[in-house]
Amino acid sequence: MRGELLDQTAYLAPRLALAELVAELGDVTEVLAERLVFAPGPARRVTWAQNIWHEPRRIEIESIKDGARALRDIQRNWHLFDVERHARRAQLIADQLPHISARPLRFPEPPPAAPLGAWTLLDRDVLLAAPRCSAPVPDGRFEFEENRREPPSRAYLKLWEALTRWGVHPGPGDRCIDLGACPGGWTWVAATLGASVLAVDKAPLDPAVAALPGVTTLQASAFSLDPAELAADGPLDWLLCDVACYPERLYELVQRWLTAGAAERYVCTIKLQGSTDGEAIRRFTEIPGSRVVHLWRNRHEATFLFHKANSVDSF
Numbered sequence: 001m002r003g004e005l006l007d008q009t010a011y012l013a014p015r016l017a018l019a020e021l022v023a024e025l026g027d028v029t030e031v032l033a034e035r036l037v038f039a040p041g042p043a044r045r046v047t048w049a050q051n052i053w054h055e056p057r058r059i060e061i062e063s064i065k066d067g068a069r070a071l072r073d074i075q076r077n078w079h080l081f082d083v084e085r086h087a088r089r090a091q092l093i094a095d096q097l098p099h100i101s102a103r104p105l106r107f108p109e110p111p112p113a114a115p116l117g118a119w120t121l122l123d124r125d126v127l128l129a130a131p132r133c134s135a136p137v138p139d140g141r142f143e144f145e146e147n148r149r150e151p152p153s154r155a156y157l158k159l160w161e162a163l164t165r166w167g168v169h170p171g172p173g174d175r176c177i178d179l180g181a182c183p184g185g186w187t188w189v190a191a192t193l194g195a196s197v198l199a200v201d202k203a204p205l206d207p208a209v210a211a212l213p214g215v216t217t218l219q220a221s222a223f224s225l226d227p228a229e230l231a232a233d234g235p236l237d238w239l240l241c242d243v244a245c246y247p248e249r250l251y252e253l254v255q256r257w258l259t260a261g262a263a264e265r266y267v268c269t270i271k272l273q274g275s276t277d278g279e280a281i282r283r284f285t286e287i288p289g290s291r292v293v294h295l296w297r298n299r300h301e302a303t304f305l306f307h308k309a310n311s312v313d314s315f
């Protein structure tokens with residue numbers, strides 16, 4: 001393979017979360033275009049990366065044609081990470097690469113399996129190229145064909161993204177609890193996949209979602225529930241939680257469910273507050289086998305994932 005392998009990994013920060021990624025990595029050596037963050041050594045498990053460029057290479061090129069050839073010689077599929085410098089030249093190289101489909105995903109189809117590399121121009125005649133990236137879609141933007149008629153909120157897109165990236169989803173026969181369910185986007189996701197859902201919120205659920213087959217509603221505080229009682233017939237398959245609350249309260253709630261062994265899989269939104277974020281996230285990441293990720297659809301939030309049987313290795 002042409003070029004010089006860097007002893008670095010590049011991490012793409014979510015928009016508006018560069019500071020979080022830089023703080024999380026701690027030993028950043030360079031930041032390109034205010035988003036692509038370099039740190040020494042192989043890829044680390046971080047929360048604040050929308051995409052990770054594994055083993056990036058620096059490749060000197062002689063011309064636009066030569067740049068396209070260098071990339072094509074490595075593999076078929078490439079996505080240009082656009083930087084303003086040399087943008088036109090980079091686009092001319094991209095135009096000579098095979099077309100890649102940018103079609104939005106149709107949930108619950110899996111994301112593309114073919115490796116998708118990322119590249120950019122560091123200088124007029126220098127490419128930076130990573131054949132292997134963590135995200136199977138360009139820059140980790142998980143776009144879906146949206147359903148604008150049924151779900152009562154757009155929050156369902158967060159759950160679609162989490163399940164797509166995890167590669168698993170609720171199905172017929174599964175028992176789910178959805179905490180902080182109102183107006184009902186996440187409950188709609190689980191119910192339309194065929195699972196039964198207990199939707200819990202202090203506010204009433206959208207009537208159309210409440211009427212879906214398999215949906216039961218409970219107007220109560222998520223913090224007043226006894227996980228052991230709810231799992232009296234065996235652990236629930238999914239604990240979904242999008243409750244608007246401080247991270248510390250969510251952490252206590254998750255701990256109560258974990259201690260009771262009351263659910264198999266967890267997808268919980270951690271709503272962040274500002275200065276205490278790093279510490280709040282760290283406590284969740286220390287739960288063995290868990291992952292805490294920032295979804296493309298998360299705003300100032302992160303998502304906690306846990307599976308009782310296996311550590312969460314995708315993402």
Ligand SMILES: C[S@@+](CC[C@H](N)C(=O)[O-])C[C@H]1O[C@@H](n2cnc3c(N)ncnc32)[C@H](O)[C@@H]1O
Binds near residue numbers: 244245
């Ligand atoms: C971001 S919304 C959830 C959106 C939902 N996942 C959806 O897809 O439509 C947060 C919800 O948390 C609920 N909430 C806040 N405190 C709660 C509590 N103590 N118990 C249950 N729900 C609570 C709010 O009523 C609100 O409906």
